[in-house]
Each structure stands twice: as structure tokens, then as C-alpha cells.
Amino acid sequence: MDISVKGKNLDVGDALRGHVENHLNSAVTKYFARALDANVVFTRQGKGMPADISVHPGFRGMLVQGGSDSGDAYAAFDGALERISKQLRRYKRKLNDHHKGNQEQEDVVTALQYVIQPDREEEVDVDAQPVIIAEMPTDISTLSVSEAVMRMDLADAPVNMFRNSTSGRLNIVYHRADGNIGWIDPADEKDAG
Numbered sequence: 736m737d738i739s740v741k742g743k744n745l746d747v748g749d750a751l752r753g754h755v756e757n758h759l760n761s762a763v764t765k766y767f768a769r770a771l772d773a774n775v776v777f778t779r780q781g782k783g784m785p786a787d788i789s790v791h792p793g794f795r796g797m798l799v800q801g802g803s804d805s806g807d808a809y810a811a812f813d814g815a816l817e818r819i820s821k822q823l824r825r826y827k828r829k830l831n832d833h834h835k836g837n838q839e840q841e842d843v844v845t846a847l848q849y850v851i852q853p854d855r856e857e858e859v860d861v862d863a864q865p866v867i868i869a870e871m872p873t874d875i876s877t878l879s880v881s882e883a884v885m886r887m888d889l890a891d892a893p894v895n896m897f898r899n900s901t902s903g904r905l906n907i908v909y910h911r912a913d914g915n916i917g918w919i920d921p922a923d924e925k926d927a928g
């Protein structure tokens with residue numbers, strides 16, 4: 736597994752880098768022997784030292800993220816690693832439970848994900864096209880609603896688009912402002928009439 740350790744507004748020394756590589760590698764390989772890569776970013780923000788970890792456990796389209804904040808880089812990393820380990824353990828357990836009852840290969844649709852720059856208030860032009868900052872390939876998996884929610888939570892993402900395994904339609908699950916999970920399931924045109 737490739738592990739990248741970076742610092743924003745600070746220099747990551749060899750001791751911290753070694754600590755991260757040893758502990759992260761053992762925690763991830765405990766659940767996923769063929770994990771692809773992991774990124775750890777430490778940021779100095781005043782007296783705080785947030786640590787953010789992203790891990791690709793080796794399954795298509797899966798990203799597990801976690802973070803923690805402390806006054807010490809080691810404590811921040813250990814807190815983030817504890818969160819990542821808990822997520823990986825839950826994900827591995829759900830994968831095992833899912834595969835016991837279903838041996839089918841996951842159906843995936845390839846799509847493009849765009850990051851669009853917001854309009855500046857002083858330059859509002861109704862006919863102008865939005866400025867695309869980034870374009871990334873992404874996969875839209877065929878999942879049950881509970882699997883989609885699990886993936887959204889593991890990736891610490893605000894939203895997840897998926898093809899509903901029951902209906903075959905594109906659906907969205909998202910985190911609502913009230914703390915609950917929202918689910919958008921468009922009705923067939925036949926059903927709407």
C-alpha cells in the first residue's frame with residue numbers, strides 16, 4: 736500500500752512519518768490485505784493540529800475518510816486512525832454479510848464528476864456557462880439503499896448517487912441539515928400519471 740504523508744503549514748519529520756506508516760499500514764491490512772493507497776494530511780491551524788486520513792481499501796469506488804483534531808500531531812493521527820479502523824471494521828463486516836447471501840458481481844456505470852466554481856456575486860451573467868475547475872472519473876454502483884448509505888458514511892461524503900438494485904433507477908442518498916439521511920427515488924413516468 737502506498738502511503739503519502741503531507742503537512743500544511745508544517746514540516747512532517749521522519750519520526751512522525753514512520754509512526755504514521757507503521758500504524759496505518761497495520762490497521763488497514765488487518766481488514767484489507769490489498770489496499771491501494773492512503774493519504775494523511777496534517778495541518779497547523781493556530782494551536783490545533785488536525786489530521787485527515789483517506790484510504791482506498793481496494794474495492795472499486797470506495798474511499799474511507801476520517802479526521803481528528805488535537806494540539807499534538809501524534810494524538811490527532813491516533814484519533815483519526817481510530818475512526819478509520821472502526822469504519823474499516825464495519826465495512827468489512829458488512830461486505831462479509833453481503834457476500835454470504837449474494838455472490839453476484841457488482842454492476843457499475845462509469846460517469847464523470849465535475850467541480851464547478853461558484854459565480855461571483857458582482858459578475859452575475861445568466862447566459863454564462865459555469866467554470867469547471869476539475870473533471871474526475873467516478874463510478875455509479877448498483878447498490879441497495881442501505882449499502883449506499885454505508886458507502887456515503889464511510890467516505891464521509893455529503894451525498895451518494897447509485898443505481899437502486901431493486902428498481903434499476905438512479906437514486907441519491909444525502910445528509911440532511913437536521914442530521915437525518917435523505918433518499919431521492921424518482922418515480923417512473925408511468926407511475927407519476
